Amino acid sequence: MSNGSRIAKRIRSTLFYIGALALCLPPVFVFVWMILTGLKTGVQNISYPPQFIFSPTLENFRAVFAQYNFFKYLMNSLIVAGLATGLSLLLGLPAAYSIAKYRQGRIGILILVARMTPFVSYLLPWYIIFRYLDLIDTYTALTITHLIITLPMVIWLMISFFESVPAELEDAAMIDGCSSLQSFRIIVLPLVRNGIATSAIISFIFSWNQFLFSLILSGPKTKTVPVAVYNFISYGKIDWAGIGAAATLIVLPVSIFAFFVRKSIVQGLTMGALKD
Amino acid sequence: MASVTLKNIVKRFKAVTAVDNLSIEIQDREFAVLVGPSGCGKTTALRMIAGLETETSGEIFIGDRRVNDVSPKDRDIAMVFQNYALYPHMNVRDNLGFGLKMRKFPPSEISQRVQEAADILGIHELLDRKPKQLSGGQRQRVAVGRAIVRKPKVFLFDEPLSNLDAKLRVAMRTEISKLHRRLGATIIYVTHDQVEAMTMASRIFIMHNGALQQSGVPMEVYKQPANRFVAGFIGSPAMNFVTATLVADQGAYFVQAEHFRVRLPDVFSSRLAAHAGKPVIFGVRPEDMNEPDEAVSETRGNTVAMRVEVVETLGAETFVHLTCGSHTMVARVAVPDRLLTIGQEMQISLNMEKTHLFDEATFQTIV
Ligand SMILES: Nc1ncnc2c1ncn2[C@@H]1O[C@H](COP(=O)(O)OP(=O)(O)O)[C@@H](O)[C@H]1O
Numbered sequence: 001m002s003n004g005s006r007i008a009k010r011i012r013s014t015l016f017y018i019g020a021l022a023l024c025l026p027p028v029f030v031f032v033w034m035i036l037t038g039l040k041t042g043v044q045n046i047s048y049p050p051q052f053i054f055s056p057t058l059e060n061f062r063a064v065f066a067q068y069n070f071f072k073y074l075m076n077s078l079i080v081a082g083l084a085t086g087l088s089l090l091l092g093l094p095a096a097y098s099i100a101k102y103r104q105g106r107i108g109i110l111i112l113v114a115r116m117t118p119f120v121s122y123l124l125p126w127y128i129i130f131r132y133l134d135l136i137d138t139y140t141a142l143t144i145t146h147l148i149i150t151l152p153m154v155i156w157l158m159i160s161f162f163e164s165v166p167a168e169l170e171d172a173a174m175i176d177g178c179s180s181l182q183s184f185r186i187i188v189l190p191l192v193r194n195g196i197a198t199s200a201i202i203s204f205i206f207s208w209n210q211f212l213f214s215l216i217l218s219g220p221k222t223k224t225v226p227v228a229v230y231n232f233i234s235y236g237k238i239d240w241a242g243i244g245a246a247a248t249l250i251v252l253p254v255s256i257f258a259f260f261v262r263k264s265i266v267q268g269l270t271m272g273a274l275k276d
Numbered sequence: 277m278a279s280v281t282l283k284n285i286v287k288r289f290k291a292v293t294a295v296d297n298l299s300i301e302i303q304d305r306e307f308a309v310l311v312g313p314s315g316c317g318k319t320t321a322l323r324m325i326a327g328l329e330t331e332t333s334g335e336i337f338i339g340d341r342r343v344n345d346v347s348p349k350d351r352d353i354a355m356v357f358q359n360y361a362l363y364p365h366m367n368v369r370d371n372l373g374f375g376l377k378m379r380k381f382p383p384s385e386i387s388q389r390v391q392e393a394a395d396i397l398g399i400h401e402l403l404d405r406k407p408k409q410l411s412g413g414q415r416q417r418v419a420v421g422r423a424i425v426r427k428p429k430v431f432l433f434d435e436p437l438s439n440l441d442a443k444l445r446v447a448m449r450t451e452i453s454k455l456h457r458r459l460g461a462t463i464i465y466v467t468h469d470q471v472e473a474m475t476m477a478s479r480i481f482i483m484h485n486g487a488l489q490q491s492g493v494p495m496e497v498y499k500q501p502a503n504r505f506v507a508g509f510i511g512s513p514a515m516n517f518v519t520a521t522l523v524a525d526q527g528a529y530f531v532q533a534e535h536f537r538v539r540l541p542d543v544f545s546s547r548l549a550a551h552a553g554k555p556v557i558f559g560v561r562p563e564d565m566n567e568p569d570e571a572v573s574e575t576r577g578n579t580v581a582m583r584v585e586v587v588e589t590l591g592a593e594t595f596v597h598l599t600c601g602s603h604t605m606v607a608r609v610a611v612p613d614r615l616l617t618i619g620q621e622m623q624i625s626l627n628m629e630k631t632h633l634f635d636e637a638t639f640q641t642i643v
């Protein structure tokens with residue numbers, strides 16, 4: 001019997017790894033392909049059959065910075081993602097806290113509905129409004145737009161964190177002499193710091209990768225990196241090597257970052273803030 | 277230090293009436309225990325005194341000051357929570373000093389008071405630990421410490437011992453009583469454990485379904501329960517009850533039920549007349565049931581034939597579970613010389629002067 005169950009266990013774990021591999025392989029392949037594209041010359045990139053053995057060149061990376069002013073786009077992305085993340089936390093933390101503390105689940109659902117509406121449906125009205133306000137190609141427009149994505153995410157993630165803080169801690173704080181705001185700041189916030197870190201990271205990544213809104217609302221001054229890459233595609237000619245290099249540059253910082261903080265993300269997504 | 281007065285306090289949560297017209301007066305320096313079964317509104321009452329919950333109606337006074345509209349931090353109270361509610365991200369020292377820090381005490385005074393509290397509770401070696409690194413008993417001490425550093429007028433305790441193991445609970449009971457004497461403060465202590473209430477209280481307030489049932493010094497409540505609920509709640513093992521009829525027979529009164537007939541002492545007669553012929557609940561405490569004294573041969577109508585079901589020997593005393601028809605009872609007897617055997621029939625004599633009678637309709641005490 002124990003022999004049979006051991007075999008069953010082995011089969012199960014083998015199946016698990018096959019499944020995991022099948023899920024991971026396509027994105028990993030695309031990722032590797034992207035990096036390789038950035039390391040090849042233009043000619044190597046369009047040769048058939050595709051070359052896997054070649055002497056890599058960093059020329060494309062240099063060109064991306066030299067020709068396309070890529071550094072400016074990186075800065076734009078950094079500014080917009082930073083502002084969007086900061087504002088999401090500034091607005092989202094108190095919002096999530098109130099929803100959790102005063103059990104306003106219905107408001108939470110409303111926010112979720114807003115989040116689930118396809119972004120494309122906002123696109124045109126959004127453009128018209130910002131045109132009217134003369135805000136096209138400004139950090140303001142991009143940041144506010146990214147908030148549509150990041151703010152609900154921060155709120156939803158943080159509600160469960162705030163719910164896991166025992167109400168008695170705040171009662172004790174009130175008796176110890178805190179105002180509501182002090183109790184929030186001194187007692188509650190430090191206890192949900194895992195959640196704050198997680199939602200900041202996720203919010204930053206989503207803003208960093210945002211394409212559609214940025215494409216419509218940015219301009220020469222505020223172009224973010226995903227939009228800049230799109231511009232490598234022009235009529236008649238696609239600069240594959242440039243795209244590969246630029247895409248690698250976009251993905252690399254957040255990937256490295258995510259790799260180092262993955263533990264905290266997993267913890268933040270799967271666990272409450274406190275366990276005794 | 278201060279007295280605490282609740283006047284006609286009502287608290288409703290939507291449909292639930294948690295506290296129902298509660299009026300109590302707690303004297304300065306008293307150790308008052310609010311006791312009652314789980315869900316009877318003790319915590320809610322305590323939280324209203326603390327200002328953490330707003331009363332639906334009624335008035336609360338601490339000393340002479342009406343505090344209905346005073347925020348918790350300005351009521352000069354400290355509270356020890358059932359789950360201790362220590363701040364997990366602060367070490368013990370900071371937990372203890374937090375209330376003083378928020379009140380802008382100078383650091384030197386804070387550290388001096390923290391030392392004092394640590395002395396009293398013997399928690400010096402814990403000062404630099406986080407709550408997570410403490411045992412249940414240690415957390416409990418820290419929670420008490422956090423209350424005493426503030427030197428408040430009134431201490432509020434919400435079932436502080438209920439998360440401790442039995443042995444520690446007994447030890448902490450004594451310690452909290454000592455602490456009360458040492459601090460000379462007013463303490464309002466909430467528990468569902470009647471033993472805690474009896475042993476610690478200078479006055480005990482018994483609640484049921486949000487309403488006060490009786491208050492008094494513990495022995496008074498034990499000897500003269502105001503109603504059937506109090507009689508059954510206070511005392512362990514609990515008082516035995518028999519639903520019966522009060523029968524008047526040739527100037528004497530008898531409690532009569534199936535297989536059960538005892539004569540009530542004549543001193544009760546004046547209070548019994550109005551209930552003659554009516555259903556009553558007869559109550560007798562386990563310690564008032566004994567084997568008949570051989571020397572007293574004359575029968576006074578206070579013996580009942582019962583059957584032994586279970587014998588629990590605790591060493592100094594023995595609990596005998598008995599049946600008498602469909603009635604079950606527990607007697608607390610001295611260790612008998614001979615072995616009691618299961619199934620054996622025996623005569624039990626009741627100490628009738630100490631028995632109780634309750635109105636079957638209102639549950640109020642008749643005698
Ligand atoms: N915040 C609340 N919301 C709704 N009902 C409550 C709340 N707090 C307590 N209650 C109800 O009030 C009653 C008394 O509760 P509580 O004071 O906690 O009792 P105890 O402390 O004596 O066990 C219970 O029926 C409980 O369900």
Ligand SMILES: [Mg+2]
Nearest residue numbers: 318319320435
């Ligand atoms: Mg309670």
